[in-house]
Amino acid sequence: AAATYCRDQQRPALLWVRELSRLNDHSSAADVTFKFQQYDPLLDLGQALVSRGILDPDDVVRSKDGESKDYYARHELGRVGTDADAYIVHTMEVAASEPEPSYERCFENIRDPYPEVVEPPRTGRPTVISINGAVRSALGAILRDNPMTWIYGQDVGAKGGVMQATRGLHAAFPEQVRDAPINEPFIMGAAMGFALHEGATALPEIQFSDYSLNTLHWLVHLGNLLWTSDSTARANVIVRLPVEPLHGGAVYHSMCMEGFYGAIPGLTIVAPSTSRDMYGLLRTAAEYTGPVVFFESKGLYRMTLGDAFPGEPTDPEEVRRLKRAIAFEGYAPPLPDDFRVPLGKAARLQEGTDLTMVTWGRSTLFCLEAVRRLAAEDGISVDLLDLRTIVPPDLPAVFESLDRTGRLLVVHEDRVFSSLGREIQGAAHEHFAGTHIATRVLGQDAVPGIPQSVYLEEKLVVSPAKVVAAARAVLAVKRRGATALTAGPAQVLWTPNRNFVA
Structure with a gap:
């Protein structure tokens, strides 16, 4: 009802939840007794499913009289609950009968192997493509090649991001480039949830890396997902973080994050310093199956650094027009579609x-x-x-x-x-x-x-x-x-x- 009200009226609703029941203590050190006279949402859910013809009365949990303080002694679990309980007991018995796990397996599934790519030889002449242009070009190609790619962050849409790295992408891919609320944990959590779908790639952007500190738990989950799931779950999340001091950004717009995030097992972290590395590493990261964090130096976004890409213009007037289009018009230059830079290589x-x-x-x-x-x-x-x-x-x-x-x-x-x-x-x-x-x-x-x-x-x-x-x-x-x-x-x-x- 509250959700319907919010959608229909476009106004917020406040839910006041009182005396919510608990099945058990929050920890083994607690001593909280379940109050059976309280409203029990499990009983209510069961009756709702019965009334809708989804389940039979014998399928759902029912309360019964008694003096015991144990929840299970005061309730009939019903067919669904009994089957689930039997499955849990069987699973625990099977696990208990197995031999001790292998110590060596602890070192498996920390990271998936990186894509095998061949880095193009350097051209020996300087690029005219800025870091911003390389980011836009890479993101545009990734969005084009995979409809299950999602860019999500504060002001990444029509505004194009504070750093203008996503400028023009929302107009080209309106369903895949979306603005997010000012809620960094939500941005990261939503990105991880999206990336758990088969073939999906999430590209969350945190406006300044300093704001990402309250997403630490999500970064830890991303880093250990492959390991904790025994390689049954993967999330290709490419986190983009503008980093480092620049022009008086002060305490919370100047942080370097290596020391904070470098110790998280399972993450891959890159810090490109040239346009070709930014473009090539983004393209490779999108073909990887695990999480990659990009530290993007704020001081480099508008600079043209490193060797030129194959096919870059050399005519001075053409170069001037290209630089202006990238800097002021949100232009994403067409860069070689097969250009990749390997992860893990200096x-x-x-x-x-x-x-x-x-x-x-x-x-x-x-x-x-x-x-x-x-x-x-x-x-x-x-x-x-x-x-x-x-x-x-x-x-x-x-x-x-x-x-x-x-x-x-x-x-x-x-x-x-x-x-x-x-x-x-x-x-x-x-x-x-x-x-x-x-x-x-x-x-x-x-x-x-x-x-x-x-x-x-x-x-x-x-x-x-x-x-x-x-x-x-x-x-x-x-x-x-x-x-x-x-x-x-x-x-x-x-x-x-x-x-x-x-």
């Missing part, structure tokens, strides 16, 4: 021999500038890796490079404590236990948040100058090596000694 942006530098997202831009300065001013040769997929990171690529250089600098926008950078640093010392490596992690300063003052923001965050200084500090460490320990119950596998630079 990109080597420059080969070097003196220092391994690992980064992702907007920090890649700062690292590229720092690498040029280090080469020009110090003659330092840097092996620069853009992880692209930061969870799980491409550690084999990191280790291969570090094996050649002996020195590692991880650069990211997040704070260093409990960060992915620290995780990579620790993994490197475990892998090279007892050998001669020196490492450092660079991130934003360790303060609770980013102030609204642009001056203070720029002081706190990573910059090319800070990357140069950190690189010089790592290279200045004498490579005396770490001391390997014999593994034991109360011991670790490595000690960083002087080579672990704070």
